[in-house]
Structures are given as structure tokens and as C-alpha cells.
Amino acid sequence: MKCSVFCGVSVDGFLARPDDTFDFLMAGEQVPHGFAEFLASVDVVVMGRRTFEVVHRLGHLELYGRKPMMVLNRRALDLSSVKGGLVEQMSGEPAEIVVRLDKRGFKHAYVDGGITIQRFIAAGCMDRMVVTRVPVLIGAGIPLFGPVPHDIHLHHVATRSYGGGMVQSEYEIQSEAQVQ
């Protein structure tokens, strides 16, 4: 199963402000920038608890296109308020999550949420990243990237600019075997 990131960030690399709001991404959201096509290509969404709570509270779960959604959390979550029955809770290391979802027949996971993205990248479980940078610096917030156990080489696939000054870069993440 492949794992991809598709996200928007400020030029200084934040997915959201410290209070989880992401108004600064909104101007960019209005411009079509490939998200619909990306969403159509995935069959499962994997996100962390914090992202799930923010999105659920905003009533925006349907933005993920009614795909099965796996919320990663060590303890069981109360999902009774979620309609539609597409949300499950899972726990475990990224590699374990990937194996289990692969066994269930999923082919392409959309990984979302700062901590979750960072964990998957650090564990070598991320295959592709599409990062759209919105032309603003916000100074603090939830960072897209975090610590990694060793350098991770990226293969640049393409970069495009969109209206409103958005710059979108697509990278494949090289496995260690490819780099050596």
C-alpha cells in the first residue's frame, strides 16, 4: 500500500497555527490545485486524533470524500458522534498500520495531520508528498516536518504555481536502497 501526503503549508512550513486554526490556507483553498484528483486516487485516509477532532468539530469530515478513515490513537476513541460508520480507530507503529491496511486490500492511503505525517516519514513509510506552499509567513504553528532518524533524500517530480501565489511541489521519497 502506498502512502501519500497532500497538504498546504505556509512558506515557513506550518500546517496550522498553534491553536489549530488554518485561516491562512483558506485563500489558497479556493483555487483548484489537484486535491480532487488526489482524493479520487486514494482509498483510505489515515490521520491522527488531533486532526480528526479538529476536522470533526468543524463538521468537515466529508471533505475527505467519504473514504474509510483510520484515526490513530493509543486508546479507544468515542466515535459515537460520527455518522456514516466510516471512521475506525487504530493504533500501532506506522509500519504496522501500513501492513494491516495493505492486508485489508487498501492500495493508496492519504496520510494527514502534522504528527502523523512526521511519524510516517520518520518510519520510512511515506512514498509521496505533494506540498502546496501558500505565500505567507506565520511564525509559529503545527509544523509539517519534524525530526528524522537520518537524512531522507527526495526525488523531485514536478513543481507548479497556482493563482494567488501558491507553489506546489511533488516529491517521491527515495527508500534507503535507492540512495545507496
Place this chain on the structure above:
Amino acid sequence: MKCSVFCGVSVDGFLARPDHKLDFLDAGGQEPHGFDEFYGSVDVVVIGRKTFEVVLTFGEWAYGKKQVVVLSSHQPDFTSIKNGVVEQMSGEPAEIVARLDKRGFKHAYIDGGITIQRFLAAGCVDRMVITRVPILIGAGIPLFGPLAHDINLHHVATRSFKGGLVQSEYEIRST
């Protein structure tokens, strides 16, 4: 006097590793990407003390005859510099800009993580050319830091290079 930043960073936004090493900047190949033209357009280089100390380890003075200003509260040791034009200054970014402007300088190249961050936070950077190298290094000296308020950028242009470098140019809208 205009102030510009022209720098290379990892995709996760680091100018250098925690030990100031720059080896990872070669990850996208070493294609020419406009630095020479940019350097030719500036008449003064403003760097912080840490960057100055790293530059000293390169051996030959990297800046030729271009006026270099090292921002430091204490006098740095310039004795090892042969054939360079360097002086120490201290003060807030706006003050530094005003003083250099009075001396007739037209375009400053601002370099070094802390110095770039201070000038950005003070609203003293007019233009940024950021070249992202296709690598994640996880930790290091970040290009960007805390700000008192959002800074809106005007995207001028982006281009990519064969080895995977992606270079974006922004103008900074003053609020």
C-alpha cells in the same frame, strides 16, 4: 537601501545542520541557479557573528572586495582576513539599514539564520530567493523563526532545476 535574502535550504527549511555543516546543500546537484547574478547585484553583505565564524573556516575570504558588515555586539577578530573589506556593526535591523543607506549602499545581501530572522521580523527584508534542495535533514539552523504578526508574501516566480532544486522568489509586502 533594499535588503534581499538568497539562500539554500532543505525541504524541511534548514540552512545548515546543527553543527553548521552545509554538506546536504549538494543534494540537488550543484547547478548554477542565479547566485552569481544576484551577488553581482548587491553592494554590501550583512551577516551575523555565527555565519562569520563559519565563513572563516572556508579558508579564502569568500566575499572578495565586497563590503561585508558583521553584526555583533563584540568586536570580531578580523586579523585572519586578507584582502577583504569587513567591519563590525551592532544595532537593530532598521538602524543598520538606515546607516548603510546613509553611506550610499543600495542593495544589501542579508545572510545567516539569526540575522535573516531578525531582519524579517523587523520588516526589513524586501526580497527572498529561496532554493529548496530535495532532502529532509530533520534538525538544524532554521531559515524562519518567530514573528510578531503574519507576513504576507508576493510570489514573483518559481523555477525548478534538473537535480531537483526548486527556487522561489518572493517580494515582501510591507504592512
